[in-house]
Amino acid sequence: MSFAVYLAFLAATAAIFQHHVPLPYMDEIFHIPQAQQYCQNRFDIWDPMITTPPGLYLASRILVTLPWFACDTRTLRATNLVFASAIYAVLAQLIKLHHPTVPASARQLYTLALACFPVLSFFYFLYYTDAGSTLFVLATYLRVKQRHYLSAGLFGIVSLLFRQTNVIWVVFCTALAAMDILQARGKLQPVLYKDVTTPFQAIKVMLEFVAAALKDLPTLCCQLSVFVSAILGFAAFLVWNQGIVLGDKSNHVAGLHFPQLMYLSSFISFFAGPWILEFPLGYPSIKWIIASTIVMAYFAWNHTYEHPFLLSDNRHYTFYIWRKIYKLHASARYLLIPAYYVSGEYLFVSLLSGRNVSFLFALGFYMAALLTLVPSPLLEFRYYIIPFLFYCIQLGPPADTRRTTLVLAMYFALHLVTVYLFIYRPFEWPSEPGMKQRFMW
Numbered sequence: 001m002s003f004a005v006y007l008a009f010l011a012a013t014a015a016i017f018q019h020h021v022p023l024p025y026m027d028e029i030f031h032i033p034q035a036q037q038y039c040q041n042r043f044d045i046w047d048p049m050i051t052t053p054p055g056l057y058l059a060s061r062i063l064v065t066l067p068w069f070a071c072d073t074r075t076l077r078a079t080n081l082v083f084a085s086a087i088y089a090v091l092a093q094l095i096k097l098h099h100p101t102v103p104a105s106a107r108q109l110y111t112l113a114l115a116c117f118p119v120l121s122f123f124y125f126l127y128y129t130d131a132g133s134t135l136f137v138l139a140t141y142l143r144v145k146q147r148h149y150l151s152a153g154l155f156g157i158v159s160l161l162f163r164q165t166n167v168i169w170v171v172f173c174t175a176l177a178a179m180d181i182l183q184a185r186g187k188l189q190p191v192l193y194k195d196v197t198t199p200f201q202a203i204k205v206m207l208e209f210v211a212a213a214l215k216d217l218p219t220l221c222c223q224l225s226v227f228v229s230a231i232l233g234f235a236a237f238l239v240w241n242q243g244i245v246l247g248d249k250s251n252h253v254a255g256l257h258f259p260q261l262m263y264l265s266s267f268i269s270f271f272a273g274p275w276i277l278e279f280p281l282g283y284p285s286i287k288w289i290i291a292s293t294i295v296m297a298y299f300a301w302n303h304t305y306e307h308p309f310l311l312s313d314n315r316h317y318t319f320y321i322w323r324k325i326y327k328l329h330a331s332a333r334y335l336l337i338p339a340y341y342v343s344g345e346y347l348f349v350s351l352l353s354g355r356n357v358s359f360l361f362a363l364g365f366y367m368a369a370l371l372t373l374v375p376s377p378l379l380e381f382r383y384y385i386i387p388f389l390f391y392c393i394q395l396g397p398p399a400d401t402r403r404t405t406l407v408l409a410m411y412f413a414l415h416l417v418t419v420y421l422f423i424y425r426p427f428e429w430p431s432e433p434g435m436k437q438r439f440m441w
Contacts, residue, residue, distance in 0.1 A: 039071035055161030110397030153226025269343035
């Protein structure tokens with residue numbers, strides 16, 4: 001039933017987009033002509049303004065063999081509808097694997113909510129890389145959990161063809177696979193996140209994992225050879241390309257943007273709010289609160305970046321968030337620290353409360369989120385999609401479906417608002433008269 005609702009959601013929204021926005025919009029003006037070159041087997045032609053690999057175009061090139069696939073704007077966008085359908089199936093399998101004792105009805109509703117997550121689902125209907133990138137990262141993780149490491153590695157390689165930063169999630173999945181292999185061979189004892197309460201214990205668990213991995217390195221390299229090949233191949237790409245960004249490198253210079261972690265915690269807490277608010281926060285020590293506040297204040301003071309795109313492009317919601325909140329007063333970035341702290345505590349507590357989350361998984365997740373987000377100078381909600389989904393998969397559906405129903409209602413309401421603004425509230429820039437600009441994530 002929930003999958004039928006999901007398909008209806010996809011079909012209705014896709015029809016609205018195609019009727020009102022039939023021509024390529026924003027980044028589609030680069031992606032669609034490039035895909036059309038691939039549809040004609042012109043693989044030697046590349047637009048230097050494109051900064052991501054050709055996975056999306058290769059996927060469309062495969063679909064062009066179908067009789068209905070004309071490689072025009074409408075059918076190219078349909079590529080992401082295929083990915084969107086697969087995302088639902090992968091999420092359903094992951095949630096069932098992680099939470100088999102939860103009633104099936106609760107799992108199905110939770111899957112529907114995550115698949116309709118508005119920041120992700122908006123881009124099902126445009127020719128962007130987000131749906132494919134998300135699908136193949138999740139598929140890599142699913143096959144690791146199912147201990148099918150060959151196909152997991154292959155999915156990991158495909159994910160790298162959609163977005164370069166997915167290499168962090170591929171390394172993360174490689175580490176999870178290594179942990180599973182070592183535990184299955186009796187070389188490593190599983191340790192739960194909630195059982196590690198001191199820094200000394202954390203260091204001990206990490207050193208035990210490293211020691212076990214080094215001792216069993218030949219076995220791990222053999223069983224995870226596709227993962228190893230993917231990581232080494234990506235390292236060779238970095239050397240050849242002289243960096244991670246393809247094409248226009250000038251606007252994608254890496255830095256140390258530590259407030260990204262604070263933005264991420266707020267983002268997850270907002271979109272998962274009804275799920276995590278059921279967990280009591282407890283009473284952290286005054287020392288911990290003071291230390292956390294000092295660190296966040298330092299990050300806000302010394303590592304807050306205002307990317308030129310953030311300040312100049314009023315088509316994105318982040319432009320208005322930055323202008324109306326962060327630019328309201330110089331103290332705004334510091335006044336938000338209590339909200340960052342509370343959101344971070346909720347994320348921490350919700351994973352600890354009754355969840356059998358591995359400590360090594362939690363550590364790897366935090367490190368992957370850090371390495372993916374901190375180097376990016378741009379505040380971009382789409383960068384938070386994969387961390388959000390990984391978090392929610394671990395969190396799992398509450399047996400009481402009322403909270404998930406509330407989340408789903410919130411997601412559908414946000415989707416309706418964002419689609420309405422995108423479709424029915426276009427505007428024009430004085431510098432480009434006659435060209436419709438549209439609001440989007």
